[in-house]
Amino acid sequence: MERKDKLGILILDDEPIVVRRLKPALEKMGYEVETFTRSADALARIEEKDFDIVITDLKMEGVDGMTFLTKVKERSPRTEVIVITGFATMNTTKESFQKGVFDFLAKPFKIAEIQEAVKRAEEKIRRS
């Protein structure tokens, strides 16, 4: 299979276990993955680089996920955002989709589920 450039993924979750386990699972699929557990650091990073896909938790210390993903979308509208959260409510789900997120996964989720979501996001990016 021929590959174009690797897609870049940023993962932000304040639970280290989540980013530690997501990183290798996505690297294995051929993505370049950067992970953050503090939203301030992630915010600084998106000022420097546009990521193809951003995976973020919603509820965190400091800047919350909703603010973060809003900033991401402002800076780089073509970035696809996947929200992962352990506090899924109708409202947060609705708000996320209104902000244009690509997908919304409730924690805990299967590794295969997020890989599937990322793959669909990639297809969308490659098509456009």
Added chain:
Amino acid sequence: MAVSSSLRNTLSGWIKGGRRPPAPPGERLAELFALFQQILKFNNQVLDKIADMGTKLGGSYIFDRHYIETACQELSEMVYHMINDLNAMTHNRYMALYDAFLAINHDIQEELAGRVVIPHSDYVIPYQALSADFVEVVGGKNANLAEVKNLVGLATPDGFAVTTSAYQDWLEHEGLKDEIAVELFHWHRREIDEQEAAQRIAQLLERAPLPPRLERAIRRATERLVKHLPPEKRFLALRSSAVGEDGEHSFAGQFTSLVNLPAEKVLEGYRKVVASLFSAPGLVYRRDKGFADQEVSMAVGCQLMVDARASGVMYTLDPRDLKREVMLISSVWGLGGAMVGGEVMADQYQVERRPPYRCLGIDIVRKPERLACAPGGGTRMAPVPDKLQTASCLNVDQVRRLAEAGLALEKHFKHPQDVEWSLDGQGRLVILQARPLNVRAGMASMVPDISKVLDDYPIIFHHVGSVAQGGVGSGKVFVVRNEDDLERFPDQAVLVTRQSSPRLAKVMRRAAAVLTDLGSPTGHMATIAREYRVPAIVGTGLATELLKTGMEVTVDARQNVVYAGIVKELRYFEFSEESFEETYEYRLLRRVLRKISPLNLIDASSPEFQPASCSTFHDITRFVHEKAVQYLIQGDFRRHADAAKARKRLKCEVPISLVLIDIGDGLRPDALGREVDPQQLRSIPMRAFVQGLVQPGLWSTDSVPVDFSSFMSSLTRTFSFSVASPKHLGQNLAVISKHYTNITLRLGYHFTMIDAYITEETNDNHAYFRFLGGVTDIMRRSRRAALLERILDRNDFRVEVRGDLVVARIKKLSRRQMEARMRLLGYLVAFTRQLDVKLVNDKEVVRAVDEFLRLQETIEKRLEKQA
């Protein structure tokens, strides 16, 4: 957490302040039954949640602490509600359950708060009772050795761990901690150097008395360990097993181990090992790394001395040149201490990492001396006889056994290993220590871009079935079709089989990976795979079709892909990651589950069946369920006049004792006596069920011969042995109305629950069937589950199997079709009453299914003719 502590406060308030839970609601029967139904509902939800939490250990989910906290919270609330409901039903007869609940909930909250809960009496824990879950209280060295023994199945020295809580309590005893703090303060202020500080602290520790209870615990454990040995063999090895923020490995070499210590000097030895925590290099290291002193704590391993003929070290991957992919074994005559310390030269073997484990390089050196056990204790250098001096310490067979052991360890710990080993006097291989080889950084360089590498390997199949246990395993396929195949199963082969049967347990830990056509990730086999951490994908539907014995494959049970060939890069990639099983969250979930899922209260007729004996949420759930059923069956309803009238016994020609409670129009008006004839049943679901239940040909009245192993199994579970005797068939209850039936059956030791609602309105109709438990061993129980699954599936039920729990649902069929399903459940109950005793192998399952379906057809035809 916040909610839970408020819950706890409320509860404590009740108990301490004498406030009682709300008085029972109205005495009307319908309300009593509503409570009962609610208990049933919570009972099912609790069991489902427990199973669900168990599956999270398999590695295919990403979860965090928040999940563990929420899941515990939900469980705790459901269990608490069940206790309330039971007390509301029974006029507060089981208040003691609140105490049991509080104690369990407290332990869970402690675990969630990061405090490992071990029973306080456990200053010492024998290796056979240990696992990696205890790493915080026994240290990495002890925990790993216990896993080697209990899960990998290799020989290790017998012994026990002295926990960190022993250490903590000693420091708290008689102000020792403060005295140490004073010395450390002087050192930090540079008033004394680290040598001086270490020496002063060592003196303190030498003089400070141990807490008497600790002293007794260590003495007793040591006596138990050596009492069967002749006096000349009562020697120990004491090994440090420190616990720190950073894992113990960064501390390697800083602490003392004592070899060949006379058993009677165990307390002295314990002090010495603990004192080494405050050695000069240790103090400096921790200061430089920024560890606070209270962050490190010392557990000690106390083991029987292995008087070794030869000893050595094995690296399962030669760290000097990872890309050569060989194992490196060094060995010397006698004990290994001198070699590890670099005092004597060792033979070296470079060994291939796959069968037949050929030696690619052997370097035999002259070994004029060996480290030996000195009579009376300690060690000494001793001469090696001339002819052995230039002989190899290991023969080809021993090299192979070592290599196999090394790869088994590597597979279990998911990382290349640094192994200390000995050959004892009988030539038996004993593992003294296993720890991860520090090559994680190097591993990453071996697989520069895993996704590109993977493109080169053909995929045989992917994304079919479910991952039961994550991980990567590769090797030759071995298809198991029957018992004989199982006997021939080669070490480290990939086990491929049609059905996931618990029978596979005996070869499972020798398997590189497991693939099955059928089965679910919540089944027994999945549980066993998780216990032994064998990568497993179940329910693929096509593994036996596509894979043939002898093919080389790689199973990636993280991504759910099976590749043709040995994808060693994938294994190395996995070595470069932190394994899921090493994460705090994994261990935390396992630890809280220990307070949740084991079932200790099994026999309701035992005197142990008491609220005070409930030590897990599962126990409480079981207790509440049992007592709720019992209350409806035989409770004195005191003020429930209408309830007492509603309770009848079903007259029945088959050996089943069934109590009926009519909550509305379930019986004909002429059913006035205490006994009810089946013709007097008006309840639509119940009529159909009883019709099925009493059909001739299904109840085998002859007692089933019970073979020895199931007999033993029932004995060990302290059941009275009475499977075949109708008078011990237990109490059964049916709550009925015109359209509704709820049946709780306890036939032998099986639990069955049926809940059905049948009207003319097709869309409202439903039936629910739930089956659990049994007297025989776990294999037969799950065979019975397989049998039920097939029969129910053939009859259009939607079936879920979790271990030996079978849940089947069906809905929205016409009244006539629903009645047929209720008859079927009647046949099934009769047919399976003692069936598991007969299910001696998987073939019997197929035969029994056929037999049943034939019977069903015959009976249905007969009934049709009668109608």
